[in-house]
Amino acid sequence: MHELAITESILSIALDHAGRCGATRVTDLNLVIGQLSSIVDDSVQFYWDIVCKETICEGAVLHFERIPAQMVCLNCDHTYAITRGLEACPQCESFHVRVHAGEEFRLESIEVEMAERGL
Amino acid sequence: MNRMTVPVVEEILSANDSLAALNRQKLDDARVLGMNIMASPGAGKTSVILRTIEALKEQLQLGVVEGDTAAVTIDADKVIMAGMPAVQINTGGQCHLDAVMLGKALPALPLDEIDLLIVENVGNLICPHSFALGTHFNVVIASVPEGDDKPYKYPNIYRGIDALILNKMDLLPYIDFNEAYFRRGIEILNPGVDYFPLSCTTGEGVAEWANWMMDRVKRYRSGLA
Numbered sequence: 001m002h003e004l005a006i007t008e009s010i011l012s013i014a015l016d017h018a019g020r021c022g023a024t025r026v027t028d029l030n031l032v033i034g035q036l037s038s039i040v041d042d043s044v045q046f047y048w049d050i051v052c053k054e055t056i057c058e059g060a061v062l063h064f065e066r067i068p069a070q071m072v073c074l075n076c077d078h079t080y081a082i083t084r085g086l087e088a089c090p091q092c093e094s095f096h097v098r099v100h101a102g103e104e105f106r107l108e109s110i111e112v113e114m115a116e117r118g119l
Numbered sequence: 120m121n122r123m124t125v126p127v128v129e130e131i132l133s134a135n136d137s138l139a140a141l142n143r144q145k146l147d148d149a150r151v152l153g154m155n156i157m158a159s160p161g162a163g164k165t166s167v168i169l170r171t172i173e174a175l176k177e178q179l180q181l182g183v184v185e186g187d188t189a190a191v192t193i194d195a196d197k198v199i200m201a202g203m204p205a206v207q208i209n210t211g212g213q214c215h216l217d218a219v220m221l222g223k224a225l226p227a228l229p230l231d232e233i234d235l236l237i238v239e240n241v242g243n244l245i246c247p248h249s250f251a252l253g254t255h256f257n258v259v260i261a262s263v264p265e266g267d268d269k270p271y272k273y274p275n276i277y278r279g280i281d282a283l284i285l286n287k288m289d290l291l292p293y294i295d296f297n298e299a300y301f302r303r304g305i306e307i308l309n310p311g312v313d314y315f316p317l318s319c320t321t322g323e324g325v326a327e328w329a330n331w332m333m334d335r336v337k338r339y340r341s342g343l344a
Contacts, residue, residue, distance in 0.1 A: 002214055002246040009131050017127050027122075031131075038245050038275055074310060086271055086307045095303060096310040099278070107127045114121040 003040060007047035013107050014057055023112035026057045030111075034104035035069040060110075069102030135250055138218035142225065142253025149230035151182070152339040153238065153254035154332075157276055159269075160242030162262040163286040165194045166319035167328075168237055172201045174329035175235070179336060182233040184208060184224050186216040186241045194239065204228055215246035218253055235336055244273040255339065256281040263287040267297045270304030277305060282313040284328060289318040 010029065018026050033039050041064050052058050071087075072079045075094035080087075088095050130136065146153045158164045165185075172181055183205040185194040190209045198205035206227040208220050221238060228236070238254055240247040257280045261269055264287060270277045277283070283305055291298070298316075305312060313331060317324030 002249060005213070005217065006131060006249075009134055012134065013127065013129050013131065017125055017129075021123075021125055023125070036275060038249060086274060086304060088307070095307045097307060098310075105132065106130050109124050109126050109128070111122065111124050114123060116121065 003043040004047050004051075006039065007044050007051055010044070010048070010107060011051050011055065011057060014060075014110050015055060017110060018056055018112055021112065022114065024056065024115050025113040026060045026110050027113060028061050028063060028111035029057075030063045030065065030108045032065045032067060032104045032106050032108045034067040034102035036099060036102040037105045039105070065108070067102055067104045070100040071097045072100040073097050132249065132251075135218045138222055139251040139253035142218055142222050143255070144253075145222075145225055145230070146236065146253065146255070149233070150340070151230050151233050151236050152336050153236045153252075153256075154335075155238045155240060155247075155252050155254040155257045156260060157240045157244075157247045157257065158242060158260035158262075159244050159265060162242070162260045162265065163319050164239050164242065164260055165197060167260055167284060167286060167317075168239060169197060169201055170317075170319050170322070170325045171237070171329060171332060172198070172203050174325055175333060176202065178333060179234040180232055182228045182230070182236045184216075184221065184228070184236065184238045186210060186220070186239055188212050188214065188241055204233070210241060214241055214243050215250050216240050216252060217250040221252045221254075235332070244269070244276045248275045248278075256335070258282045258284065260284045260286055261301070263290045263294050263296050267301035268304075270301065270308060274304075274308055278308045280309055280312060282315060282331065283309070285314070285316045286319060288316045288323060289321050 014026055014029055048062055069082045071082055073089035073094055074096040076092040078089055078091040079100055080090055156164050181203045183198045185207045188210050192207045195205040195207035206224045208224050259277055259280050315328040317328055
């Protein structure tokens with residue numbers, strides 16, 4: 001259920017950046033989320049529909065870019081993707097590995113509408 | 120209507136992370152080493168804390184922050200009975216502690232008198248991992264009855280920890296628990312992590328854990344001096 005706290009955080013960051021550039025409405029949010037982040041897209045979407053109400057983000061669409069999990073072997077430097085949970089290095093079978101990618105968890109950009117400038 | 124893309128590139132938990140940094144500063148100002156304990160409900164977090172107090176009370180002043188989802192003070196009461204200051208955080212149903220909650224609890228403790236602050240997170244193997252608190256290191260307590268597959272099923276909580284305790288070792292003869300398989304899962308996630316099999320019931324292994332803790336406090340002090 002920590003998706004509520006996370007969704008509120010996403011809203012707060014989006015409103016902050018939209019406010020700074022004087023946007024009148026936010027239409028889209030582009031999120032980058034690694035496969036290893038314990039985040040459920042549907043759950044974030046569910047809370048989003050509630051928390052964005054009566055803000056300039058109301059109705060904005062969430063886009064999730066998922067980054068696959070990649071490990072790097074500390075023994076032979078081989079980089080490999082993991083698909084079924086924890087796996088040893090396929091090259092040297094070492095278990096001494098570290099996460100290389102898949103922990104991303106950021107708001108990359110927002111699409112906004114600006115008021116027409118007066119003449 | 121003008122449309123544009125505004126680059127943001129901001130970590131979603133950056134607000135929590137900044138508050139965690141403030142907590143860290145408060146601890147460092149008072150020269151308090153902070154430890155965050157995470158585990159599933161019933162793994163024995165409070166029992167390990169009580170055993171740690173018992174082992175170190177002659178050498179260190181400890182303080183404890185107890186996180187629970189319900190409005191109870193069962194755990195804090197036990198710590199206070201053991202003679203150390205404790206404050207209970209009731210998260211109001213939330214599944215984890217975050218930096219804001221810890222920040223509110225810190226002023227309730229006499230930090231200037233404390234050497235080691237133990238933060239007992241909410242019993243949960245998923246959410247606490249995502250929220251930095253500002254403590255100096257993380258420990259996970261697993262226990263034999265939970266089963267040997269937990270590192271494979273909840274990898275995030277086991278990743279990036281400084282020590283792992285395997286509690287309830289006295290139950291090993293009665294439970295189908297493959298310790299080698301369990302340890303391999305921990306090793307994949309944390310090569311070379313310090314590992315303490317112990318039993319709060321019999322006291323087996325508690326001294327090794329307490330020595331490690333004492334050593335961490337000494338290293339912290341020498342780093343600051």
